[in-house]
Amino acid sequence: MSDTQWPRYEVFEQERPNRPFQNVGSVHAPDPELALLNARDVFVRRPDCAGLWVVPASAIFAKTAEELEADNTWKQTPVPADAPLETWLVFQKKTQRNVMTYVTHVGEVEARSPAEALAKALEAYATENVYVWWVVPERMITRSSPEDAGPWFTPARYKTYKLPTEYKTVTQIRQAKAQKRKSKQR
């Protein structure tokens, strides 16, 4: 059966304006524009989204705390001679609680390679309890536009039937039980 081998894009979501972007999962798509549309369909069926980013998974340099402790040979990777200095976004995972998001955007560094970006990130953003580090070249990010935010993200707000609080089942059961008790007493 024929199938595609489309690349994987990591998806970052911003819950509210001025909040950091967080990784929520990934989608497959033939290009970034379609990845953004897929991300909207897969991850924004509920309210609380102000913006989306997608990044090809292959462009992300990631290390867990365990990997950093076990092996630092990645630091010796030479920077290619002609590599331009560019902006990298730094993401961290800082909790072991059961949550629905993974790494969170914490800041930027200027670097010429993934290894250099991570080394600089480790210097600039080291705090206690960072369990995972990601560095992402800014030029590889495709962002939802501010004009899209309205049509893409607001409809979910009016679909209140998707909220469990719309259903008064606790009251229904309580009333049914009371009714039953009454009929027994009669």
Place this chain on the structure above:
Amino acid sequence: MDHDPEYEEKLKEFEARIARGEKIEPGDWMPEEYRRQLIRMISQHAHSEVVGMLPEGAWITRAPNLRRKLILIAKVQDEGGHGQYLYHAAETLGATREEMIEALLTGRAKYSNVFNYPTLTWADVGVIGWLVDGAAIKNQTMLARCSYGPYSRAMVRICAEESFHHKQGKEMVIQYALGTPKQKAMVQDAINRWWWPALMMFGPHDTDSPNTPVLVRWGIKTRTNDELRQEFVNEMVPELHAVGLSVPDPDLYYDETTGNWVHGEIDWDEFWRVIRGNGPCNKERLAARRKAHEDGLWVREALEAYARKRVAGVVS
């Protein structure tokens, strides 16, 4: 992996991390068996979400009013999304989406038995929400705490959305149970057909579940099949009784000493028959998935052509 001279030491540290409540993340060391068990569970779970769209999807065009139609569309759409979250989680372990889809379409992969039963009346939509999603939530709430980060996160996201599925079904069932005699009869009939398949969703008895000990030890499962099933029965029975519905189990009784509702024997022959592909709808479900995949081919080709043209600068 057994040839790794440091295997024992790594395993000890891995188990210590889990005991401390840390999440194992992609890139971290893990035993091959942990990876294998997770790929098996997560991909089966993903397939269940995808196939799970079919029994209820069949009723979208026949929903009795606009509100119920909107609810059902949203629910089926959520299930498609849940399948996507889970395929993503399995991919972090090295499984590819293509392999997983291929395994589903060729009939090699398993998915939840419950979706191989037919939805005969509209009341089935409500009963699936209350019973089937209710049973699924028990499992999913446990898995939201699992030791593997990507699976845990997918489950947290799914649980948040799933509680709407459960409650819309419960609301519908209660309304019909307290409604006209015809409505009540319809919903009782649906309960009678779905009760046992829902109990089977928790899987074989603990004594017949060879994977359970290792899954508990590595923090993938924190509770056993029988524990979760008992909790489900204890919650369901009093509420069904409260709204005047009966449970189709002549052996069901309340045990004063344990506080448990003890159910009769599950028909395990039926369980294994359905798993092996001979349930009422196995062939129909697979045929529907294959058709959807084939019918979607032109869409995938069009998207690829568009992406190529964009790269070439033909379209902007």
